[in-house]
Amino acid sequence: MTIPVAPDSPLPRRFTAGDLPLMLESGILREDERIELLDGELVERAAKGFAHDVVKNALMRRLVPALPDTIYLGIESTLQLRPTLxxxxxxxxxPVSARSASPEGFCTIPGSEILLVIEVAASSPAYDRGRKAALYARHGVREYWVIDAQERTASVHREPASGGYRDVAELPRDAILRPRADGLAALSVALAALD
Incomplete structure (x- = not known):
């Protein structure tokens, strides 16, 4: 008789989007907790500070007037790209037409339909440029900007591939960002003006 050998370290328990409502209901998580579910792993997000809020609000003021009614603008919306993400x-x-509710009740949009994702990074630029960029690329998100809230610089990621983005440009404070998507042709963001 062969006795199975236990792994050297315990296997992690991976969660799904369906687990989160149960965790909220049982009190394991609170509604106001800032978490993301990354490949089944619960990751706590840092609290947003003053610089983050200034840049995010400045972006919204510039984007909203230029967006047609056919474009959905999600602001800190929970996006489900798969059951563990x-x-x-x-x-x-x-596009408004691309969004729907997942069975778990979260917003879901196929990654290839997402025109642009913007992360404002105050305390986590390496995380946003690294792990999160890889996740967005793996799901086919066409364009991903990480704006450094402190320096007002940006990393613009384009051409998603399975291992990350093929085109990544580091832009200085005096740069003007313009998304490539046809539906967003009227948008431009001057980094220095994000105050």
Missing amino acids: LLEPDLLLA
Whole structure:
């Protein structure tokens, strides 16, 4: 008789979007907790500070007037890309027709239909440029901006592939960002003006 050998370390318990309402209901999580579900792992997000809020609000003031009614602007919306992946991008732009509710009750949009995701990074630029960029690329999100709230610089990620984005440009404070998507042709964001 062969006795199975236990792994050297315990296997992690992976969660799904369906587990979160149960955790809220039982009191394991609170409604106001800032978490994301990354490949089944619950990740706590840092609290948003003054610089983050200034940049995010300045972005909204510039984007909203230029957006046609056919474009959905998600502001800190929970986005479900698969059962084990819930992200909370600061801003997300996609055709209104592409969004729907997942069985778990979260917003779901096929990654290839998302026109632009913007993350404002105050305390986590490496995380947003690294792990989160890889997740967005893996799901086919066409364009992903990470704006450094302190420096007012940006990393613009384009051309998603399975291992990340093929085109990543680091832009200085005096740059003007313009999304590539046809539906967003009227948008431009001057980084230095995000005050």
